[in-house]
Amino acid sequence: MTASTLMIQGTSSGAGKTTLVTALCRILSDEGYKVAPFKSQNMSSYSYVGEKFEISRAQAIQAIAARTEITPMINPILLKPLGNYNSHVFVKGISYGKMHAQDYYKKFALYKGLTESKNSLDHLLQTNDIVILEGAGSPAEINLQQYDIANMKMAEYCKAPVILVTDIDKGGSFASIVGTLTLLEKRHQKFIKGFVINKFRGDVTILYPSYSVLKKKTGKPVFGTIPLIDFDIPDEDSLHSNPKQISWSTKYLNVLDKEINHLSKIVEKNLDMKKIRGLLH
Known part of the structure; x- marks a missing residue:
């Protein structure tokens, strides 16, 4: 058996890759699939310590969302920053x-x-x-592209269709989408099948004309727009000075499970899941 694959990449750090993978893991698990998350390389100060192993906290939470075992396989490379461009490598x-x-x-x-x-x-x-892969940062960081083992090298290796997510709350999201595509090598551009607009405030219909322009410029569709959601799932720490500390108690895991269900229902409502399922192969 070889699993179907789907990869979520972003136009930047903090675009919503981790959140979207978490939601998709729960949505597809609810449909009866055996799902696993995967992020080849993650830089984070916050980790999950299992029995004789340590991986990124984010992938552990995604495994909980997928209702699968938390193992080192889902995050084979963890970098814990130490300062002065040094990291503790796991x-x-x-x-x-x-x-x-x-x-x-x-x-x-x-x-x-x-x-x-x-x-x-x-x-x-x-x-x-199904394996849902998560990229890191942006696939278009041209200063690091040749060393990037978290984005297109993984998509190319398993021939995963890629959805590019962008944070519209920051502004400049459409330029970020077009710019990201432009900076990718031609052979990698074909992996990107469409876009998700994340963290939108307001009436989504005002974005529809922009989607048409985006389709004309890129030839690729928008799979949905996710509103800015209030939920209590720990963030990664790359863009946050004080990420939430958590305890892996049974009580907390029950709360976390409810939050994942809340998130997944909102994401499912606002994405064209029929088209996304169609990407799985």
Whole structure:
């Protein structure tokens, strides 16, 4: 068995990739699929500590949303920032040591990092119906593109269709979409199948003319617009100075499960899930 795949990438950090993957994991799990999240490389100060392993907290929460086991396979590379361009590197949940960013990119990312990521993804593809991949930052960071093992290298490896999500609350979201596509290599542009507009306030109908312009410029559709949602699921810390601390108690997990259900229902209502399901192969 080889699982169907879908990848969520973003026009920037904080665009809503993690949230959208969390919601899709729950939506598809509710439909009876065996689903797993996957993020090859995650930089975060906040982690989930399991039995003899440590991975990103975000992927652990996504596994809870998917109702699947929390394992190192879903986040094979974790970078915990230490300051001064140094990070504590974890490989498949095990401490690998401290590494400077320059060494990480030039000596690790495209070698052990990419190999371990592909091996972990292969395992998930063989043991699930659907794997929802999450990118990191933006796939169009041209200064780091050659070392990027979290975005298009993963999409290309498993031939995953990509949905690009953007945060409209920040402004400049349509320019970010077009700019991201323009900066991608031609062979990678074809992986992007459409867009999701995230964190919108107001009447969505005022955006419809913009969607037509976007379709003409890119040839790709908008799969939906997600409103700015009030929910209590911990954020990643890349854009937040004080992310929520949590305890993995049974009481908290019950609260978290309800919040994931709340999120998934709103996301499902505002996305064209028929078209998204059609991307799965």
